[in-house]
Amino acid sequence: SRFHNKHGYRLKLEYRRSTKISNNKISAEVKQFVFNQDFIYPIGKFLLFSKDVFVFLGPSMEIFMYNLEYDFVHHGSNLNADASGYMVSLGINSEFIYKVNTKLNIESFVRSNLLSVVSKEFDRNRYDESSPQLMTVVSATNIDFDLSIRYYVFKKLSVKAGYRLELTRINKWEPFISYSDNLIFSLTYKF
Known part of the structure; x- marks a missing residue:
């Protein structure tokens, strides 16, 4: 960032x-x-439990x-x-930063696609439609979500621990779904 x-x-x-x-x-x-x-x-801020929540979009x-x-195994071969x-x-992202105190933040991030161009190598004998295709979020979904806690060791140095969820779904031709959820740790230094 x-x-x-x-x-x-x-x-x-x-x-x-x-x-x-x-x-x-x-x-x-x-x-x-x-x-x-x-x-x-x-885009602004609002109060939550008498603390500021900063909103970015x-x-x-x-x-x-x-x-x-x-790799398919079929009758020994x-x-x-x-x-x-x-x-x-092309999509939209939003971020929320909740300032617990001067050293501790709770941060949340969400990204979603709105419009996508999707292409896939597929069996042309089974499908008449050509690739690539223009799709909305209904047919092709790509969403990221983070929720984390950031602690500032010094003014320019912080450590972060959190959870990240990523989901990609293409519901065209043969459906494709990729899902991952991870615990994340990072060390950040601001120049």
Whole structure:
């Protein structure tokens, strides 16, 4: 994150890889890449338990790409198949910062897509529709949610612990769902 006067931006680059995902006689290796940029603008504050809650809102852009490598076991032989796709989304983000005291914040962040261009490599013999497709949040969902506690060790140094939930769903062609929930820890130094 970086703030200029009253507005700011946030960049996120993420790579995930999971192996040995299996169900009956099917196993898969999953690779995901995420890049997003959020623009953050203050829209006001309100009181909660006599403390200020600062509210930020802004537009978001995200690129989400995935690759699935399937391994099927059928009558003693292995069959391999790949599926890959991407989602380029425009959306909205909001952030809430609750100042408990001068050293402690409770922070919450939500990002959701509104409109996306989605493409997937699929079996053209089974589907007549061509790729890419323009989709709304109803058909292609991409949501992030964070809830964390930040403690300022010094004015420019803070530590953060929290929970992050990420959900990506594409309900077109063959449905794709990616879900992750994580405990997060970070150390932040402001320059």
